[in-house]
Amino acid sequence: MNNDDNLWLGLRQGDKEMFLALYKKYYHTLLFIGLKEMKDAQLVKDTIQQLFLYLWEKRETIQEANNVKCYLVTSFLRKLTSDWKKSKQSGVLQVVWNSYAEDSQLNPEEKLIRKDEQSHLFKLLMDRINELPNRQKELIVLKFYEGLSYEEIVQRTGLSHRTVYNKIHEGLKKLKLDMAASQYPRSAALLSLLTLLAAAATIAPAR
Numbered sequence: 001m002n003n004d005d006n007l008w009l010g011l012r013q014g015d016k017e018m019f020l021a022l023y024k025k026y027y028h029t030l031l032f033i034g035l036k037e038m039k040d041a042q043l044v045k046d047t048i049q050q051l052f053l054y055l056w057e058k059r060e061t062i063q064e065a066n067n068v069k070c071y072l073v074t075s076f077l078r079k080l081t082s083d084w085k086k087s088k089q090s091g092v093l094q095v096v097w098n099s100y101a102e103d104s105q106l107n108p109e110e111k112l113i114r115k116d117e118q119s120h121l122f123k124l125l126m127d128r129i130n131e132l133p134n135r136q137k138e139l140i141v142l143k144f145y146e147g148l149s150y151e152e153i154v155q156r157t158g159l160s161h162r163t164v165y166n167k168i169h170e171g172l173k174k175l176k177l178d179m180a181a182s183q184y185p186r187s188a189a190l191l192s193l194l195t196l197l198a199a200a201a202t203i204a205p206a207r
Helices: 004-012 016-037 041-057 068-087 092-101 110-127 134-145 150-157 162-180 185-202
Strands: none
Touching: 004 016, 004 068, 016 041, 016 068, 041 068, 041 110, 110 134, 110 150, 110 162, 110 185, 134 150, 150 162, 162 185
16 A cells, blocks of 8 residues: 555656545545534535645645645645635636536545646636736626626726626627637537626626
C-alpha cells in the first residue's frame, strides 16, 4: 500500500492514480473534520474538491510535506473558513452550474473530475465574455460572477434598472448566437450553460 510520502511524491510528479489515491484516502477524514466545524455539508464537500484541484493544478510547484495529513487538514480548514465567507456572496453562475451539473449518483472521485470540468468551462465562458463590448462584459461579470442583484449593480454603476437589465440580456443573447454558430471548444456545454443563465436573469427589475 502506498504511504503518504509516496502518494505526495506521485502527486508532485503528475501521477493521476496516486493523486486520486491520496484524495480517496483523506476525503472522509476531511469531511468528518469539516462537518464538525460547520453544518453546511455541500460547502464542506466543495471545499475538499477545490483543495485537491488546487493541489493538482499546482503540483509542479508545491513543496515536500513533512506530514501530509497535517498539511492537508491545515490547508483544508484554512480554505473552508475562506470559502464560508465567500459563500455569502456566491455568484449566480455557481448556483446555475450546480443545477446544471448536479448528479447525486456520482462518487467523490467522479465529482472531483466534474469540478475540474467546471473550472475549465468557466474559463472558456470567461474568454467569450471578454470579447463582448465593455459595458455588457462588466454587467455580466457583476451579475453572474460576483452575484450582485440588479439593485446592487445599479448602485455600483449608476445606470438605470432598465439599462442594466437590457445590457445583460443583450450580452447573453450575443454569446448564445455566437456559440451556436461557432465550432468553439465545448460549445454545446457552454450553450446549455448560457441558456440557464438567461433563464436565471429573466426576472426583470420592477422599475
